[in-house]
Amino acid sequence: MITFPEGFLWGAATASYQIEGAASEDGRVPSIWDTFSHTPGKVRDGHTGDVACDHYHRYAEDVQIMADLGLKAYRFSIAWPRFGTPGFDFYDRLVDALLEAGIAPVATLYHWDLPQSLQDAGGWTNRDTAYRFAEYAAGAHARLGDRIATWTTLNEPWVSAFVGYGSGRHAPGVRDHAAAFTAAHHLMLAHGLAVSALRAAGAGSISITLNLAPMLGDPEPARLMDGLANRIFLDPLLRGAYPDDVLAHLRRFTDVNLDDLPTINQPIDVLGVNYYSPKHVRAEPGAPGDAEHPGTEGIAIVPPEGPVTEMGWGVHPECLESLLVRLSREYPGTPLMITENGAAYDDKVDEDGRVRDADRVAFLDGHVRAAHAAIGQGADLRGYFVWSLLDNFEWAHGYHKRFGLVRVDYDTQRRILKDSAHWYRDLIAANGL
């Protein structure tokens, strides 16, 4: 039996556009994902988040499910497009229901649903967006700060910048290497400004969540890819400087204002880590380079060997362990939280109505054990959130990829607890395995 430290925070995560629906209710304004998903050819089968899991209306049922699972915390995101509208009251209702159920609300301020009006002015390539974000953060805290203890500024800025503005696979669908680096810098500036605003307002615990992908393979390409995906955020945020190799690379494409670094480098209380999979790379002369890692000509990302999830992502729990240990050693003093970990599988509902997702249980079991092993090696890990509570809108894949502990039937909105949900409930109850 492995046991986690007392008070370890077991939770599950979701995000506004992926589950809420109610896209044009109560004053919500369009976001870049509304525009993108309604643009033909951008999202598989033309799926949109218009209805999603209808969580906006069914939140009470969903909170009851969380309570039944014994979740200690729920990580959700606040839709910026509802800020300043009557629809923002939804978060009052949600947070109150969570607190009543004894579940700690962990709020993310930005999980990719930028108001379209800001995109029309340049989005994250416009420095002003960072200042608008800090205003929104302060305003959201003014409304909910009396009840939300933990505030996360951004979810996965690498994805916002390099998938949104580099490859264009995500909203806003821009393909421009310089824009991607500029967006990354402005996202970090937005974080820093928001941390100051939240701190000044008395926010309890403040964090940012990064998706961190260990790079495996030939050492030199792996180091560059690590710089472009991981250290490009870790170092400015936690050390106040771009790593030299990253800065040299970035300058091939654009320039950023290095005077922003002290603003970016605000003390935070927790670093959120989203971990799914490593990337395997090798030197390959003549390779064009990957659009999400601008300028990696001569480097190829190679398909994983061994088992993969429905996303095609390799299953490597040992990389979670080494990542957590690395973070604790290279960026000491910042407690860690796994804010997302999970897997998409092609679940089926059996004739008896049960979802036997043994592959997901095995995935989660392996990663929870890896997290425990990392603690044993000194990683200051405070909690673990499964992605995701519910099956939901998986961005460009639409509803085709199911990550949930809970199955959602999108025709009826019926929720079915998968075997993994029962497994997770038992894990939480025992605080171990």
Ligand code: IFM
């Ligand atoms: O669904 C996403 C989530 O929005 C951000 N992290 C990764 C998940 C799975 O792709």
